[in-house]
Amino acid sequence: MYDNFGLFSGGSWISGAAAGDVYSPVTGASLGKVALASAAQTRAALDQAAAAQAALRAIGGFARADALHRAADEMIRRTDEGARMISLETGKPIAQAGREWVLACDQFRWYAEEARRIYGRIVDSRVPGGRFEITHEPVGVVGAFTAWNFPAALPARKLAPALAAGCPVVLRPSSQTPGVAMVIVDCLRAAGLPDGSVGLVVGSTADTYAPIMADKRVRKVSLTGSTRVGQQMIRDAAETVKKVSMELGGNxxxxxxxxxxxxxxxxxxxxxxxxxxxxxxxxxxxxxxxxxxxxxxxxxxxxxxxxxxxxxxxxxxxxxxxxxxxxxxxxxxxxxxxxxxxxxxxxxxxxxxxxxxxxxxxxxxxxxxxxxxxxxxxxxxxxxxxxxxxxxxxxxxxxxxxxxxxxxxxxxxxxxxxxxxxxxxxxxxxxxxxxxxxxxxSEAPFGGTNHSGMGREGGSEGIQDYLDTKLAQILF
The missing domain is CATH 3.40.309.10 (Aldehyde Dehydrogenase; Chain A, domain 2)
Incomplete structure (x- = not known):
């Protein structure tokens, strides 16, 4: 069931350095073999993402919006495929899987419109003849890490705002539910974004997580996972001073x-x-x-x-x-x-x-x-x-x-x-x-406080973590 996919890098599906089984929680049997990335392949996906930065930014918010709407259209066309993949990999009831897929589609719709609304502002300066211009720019390459329990909604919450902001993304989904992320990435492939705007790697921590966290070109990481993993990510992100947002555990x-x-x-x-x-x-x-x-x-x-x-x-x-x-x-x-x-x-x-x-x-x-x-x-x-x-x-x-x-x-x-x-x-x-x-x-900010994480996904707030704010004092 993974034969049409693999790793995604530079706008194409490619073979992995190895293959691993994905197991059904319903039967315990293998659903099929999925491509696993080597550390070199993860670094190659990061190279492609870094090379895509200028093109993704240059096309502008309106063109990025159109591409995200095309991705949502493709996801809607493939709803049955997406819902079935969710149910196969997680075991959740098909009706719940279908609702999750719709929620994921909605993220791309919402952030398509947010891409058109990345507004700056002008503030009068105290200096005669001067003014402050405040603008927002894409932060850079993003590393996105998602859990298995919502294998469509969680990648969508990261991919949609990052791409809307103009940030290339390398996605590392859970190895227990990689097929759902592959379907979403394939819909983004069909949307016509610049090659390298989206990458997907599946594999061990050493071969995927470690290269992403070590790469200084990755300027932001986003995680949905456990508090323990989040604490480690904060420590690792400090080495290259990456922006971090994360949705962690709850009680x-x-x-x-x-x-x-x-x-x-x-x-x-x-x-x-x-x-x-x-x-x-x-x-x-x-x-x-x-x-x-x-x-x-x-x-x-x-x-x-x-x-x-x-x-x-x-x-x-x-x-x-x-x-x-x-x-x-x-x-x-x-x-x-x-x-x-x-x-x-x-x-x-x-x-x-x-x-x-x-x-x-x-x-x-x-x-x-x-x-x-x-x-x-x-x-x-x-x-x-x-x-x-x-x-x-x-x-x-x-x-x-x-x-x-x-x-x-x-x-x-x-x-x-x-x-x-x-x-x-x-x-x-x-x-x-x-x-x-x-x-x-999609229209509301989702996230927690204290040991449950930082940052927000959804709403107009969700795009802010993917933007840097620039101040310019202009005198004439």
């Missing part, structure tokens, strides 16, 4: 206040919690439910979770697919075992489905009577586990919700506009949803 609190619309909260939170088998950095991990609603919430949550069908994502009846690999499955089993040993109560799930003998499946799981110091609550679980606890007062729950180094997303359900404003202001998080989990949109 989102969800607060159900006593005046919440319980049915709406249940419908939305169950659907969101188990999307992509819980492997979503912005999903709710820590469920704080007011003591007056706790038992009813647990009962309703369990009833809904029990109806979710676990299976192959290509089956349209599937509501939740597998975890990405055996390591993630083992980690989820360990987190649940630790919680139960510490006194948590298992209300639902907590095991591999009996009817699925292959792949990396785990049942939608609900734990109650959890405490804030349990691993399932104190750390991001990144899996299909809803950990539920009670609270009594607003001050108490806000203090507990904020007791985390992470600050990516946070959620609350309440009918009170006044409380909604107070809670939004009090929560230490880059993004807050009130009676909603819908935070990811």
């Amino acid at each position: 989102a609190p969800l607060i159900i206040f006593d005046d919440a619309d319980l049915e709406a909260a249940l419908d939305l939170s169950v659907a969101t919690k188990y999307a992509n088998a819980g492997q979503v950095c912005v999903t709710a991990d820590r469920f704080f439910v007011h003591e007056s609603l706790h038992d009813a919430f647990v009962e309703g949550f369990t009833a809904r979770a029990a109806k979710i069908r676990v299976g192959d994502g290509l089956d349209p009846e599937t509501g939740m697919g597998p975890l990405i690999n055996a390591g993630r499955l083992a980690e989820i089993e360990a987190i649940v075992a630790d919680a139960l040993a510490a006194g948590a109560t298992l209300k639902h799930g907590g095991r591999r489905p009996a009817h699925l003998n292959t792949g990396h499946f785990y049942e939608p799981t609900i734990l109650t009577e959890v405490t804030d110091d349990m691993r399932v609550f104190a750390e991001e679980n990144f899996g299909p586990i809803a950990a539920i606890t009670r609270f009594s007062t607003e001050d108490e729950v806000l203090a507990r919700a904020n007791a985390s180094d992470m600050g990516l997303s946070a959620y609350a359900f309440t009918r009170s506009p006044e409380r909604a404003r107070r809670v939004t202001a009090a929560l230490k998080s880059g993004m807050v949803g009130i009676n909603s989990f819908a935070l990811a949109a």
